[in-house]
Amino acid sequence: MAITIKAKFKCSSEKISQVPKDNLKDIAFIGRSNVGKSSLVNMLTGINGLAKVSGTPGKTRLINHFLVNDSWYLVDLPGYGYAKVSKETRGEFSKLILDYVLKCEKMHFLFVLVDSRLEPQRIDLNFIELLGENGIPFGIIFTKADKLSQAQLNRNITAYKSRLSEQWEELPPMLVSSSEKRRGREEILAFIEECLQK
Ligand SMILES: Nc1nc2c(ncn2[C@@H]2O[C@H](COP(=O)(O)OP(=O)(O)OP(=O)(O)O)[C@@H](O)[C@H]2O)c(=O)[nH]1
Ligand SMILES: [Mg+2]
Numbered sequence: 203m204a205i206t207i208k209a210k211f212k213c214s215s216e217k218i219s220q221v222p223k224d225n226l227k228d229i230a231f232i233g234r235s236n237v238g239k240s241s242l243v244n245m246l247t248g249i250n251g252l253a254k255v256s257g258t259p260g261k262t263r264l265i266n267h268f269l270v271n272d273s274w275y276l277v278d279l280p281g282y283g284y285a286k287v288s289k290e291t292r293g294e295f296s297k298l299i300l301d302y303v304l305k306c307e308k309m310h311f312l313f314v315l316v317d318s319r320l321e322p323q324r325i326d327l328n329f330i331e332l333l334g335e336n337g338i339p340f341g342i343i344f345t346k347a348d349k350l351s352q353a354q355l356n357r358n359i360t361a362y363k364s365r366l367s368e369q370w371e372e373l374p375p376m377l378v379s380s381s382e383k384r385r386g387r388e389e390i391l392a393f394i395e396e397c398l399q400k
Contacts, residue, residue: 206248207391211269212267215267217298228308230311231312231315234326235284274398282325283325295332311340314333315345340374342377343377
């Protein structure tokens with residue numbers, strides 16, 4: 203049976219001083235531009251158009267908070283790795299992303315979305331390294347699983363694990379999604395529920 207959740211847009215922030223000041227926990231989504239963060243927010247909430255989706259990378263520019271079941275926030279973040287996004291961008295990750303991920307106390311758990319079709323990308327590996335170094339709790343979601351066969355998906359996930367194992371003793375939790383086919387919804391929501399208890 204599909205889990206129903208209640209969700210509504212709360213606010214967009216252009217700096218972390220603007221994020222909601224309540225003590226509800228944030229579950230956030232990050233990853234390269236166009237990887238499918240906003241689509242996943244829509245799929246999980248079951249509300250198409252709640253988060254703005256686009257075929258052109260760099261659509262989401264602000265930190266968007268969506269209140270779920272009046273008790274926690276789903277947070278849609280801008281993507282990284284898209285050069286044209288902003289003139290203010292320094293280095294590979296914007297100040298907005300770094301401030302939120304490294305300094306925002308509401309940030310309870312971060313999902314790093316990676317395109318299941320691609321071999322490990324340098325920018326994602328760099329971002330994951332940054333999270334590891336700073337002790338940020340995170341998991342990986344392999345997106346757009348509808349675009350490849352189950353066998354290819356398994357091969358790519360195995361390759362990703364072995365790549366991360368070169369550097370880390372312990373691997374982060376990993377999940378699979380397809381916003382197109384609504385795959386992974388139950389698993390991701392169950393994972394989040396568990397995460398919110400901690
Ligand atoms: N086939 C398929 N396409 C997807 C999936 N998820 C997202 N897309 C497509 O990928 C494109 C980018 O989706 P978004 O959700 O806007 O990606 P984003 O990560 O939020 O992008 P930015 O906000 O630009 O960082 C859109 O054309 C989506 O329709 C998926 O699971 N399967
Ligand atoms: Mg987006």
